[in-house]
Amino acid sequence: MARGVKLDIEFGSFGDGWEADNKVSRTDDPKEVLAPEKHRLVFKKEKRRGKPVTLVGEFHLESGEEKALLKRIKKRLGSGGTFKGGWMELQGEKADALRPLLEAEGFRFKR
Numbered sequence: 001m002a003r004g005v006k007l008d009i010e011f012g013s014f015g016d017g018w019e020a021d022n023k024v025s026r027t028d029d030p031k032e033v034l035a036p037e038k039h040r041l042v043f044k045k046e047k048r049r050g051k052p053v054t055l056v057g058e059f060h061l062e063s064g065e066e067k068a069l070l071k072r073i074k075k076r077l078g079s080g081g082t083f084k085g086g087w088m089e090l091q092g093e094k095a096d097a098l099r100p101l102l103e104a105e106g107f108r109f110k111r
Helices: 063-077 095-104
Strands: 013-015 040-048 051-057 081-084 087-091
Antiparallel strands (some): 040 051
């Protein structure tokens, strides 16, 4: 088995009203696009291969807007990063420097 590959196993129904809760619901609906002031972003910190990564999200923007925002943020912070699943991933612990930049763009945060 290759590294990082997850098995998709589903057990189905067990009878007596019991069902598996690991069913993946996949929708092909495009996500709703929101204005920056309607976003409520949160920060998460993770480690990837022993190095810190700052996650910010969840963004509800068009893909062109996501790429342009990410490019501006990466240039200002001098850091690498990407968008995955509506979340902005930046290399390093950047939450303190990132918050004022996103607030200047019009985004809001949960407390």
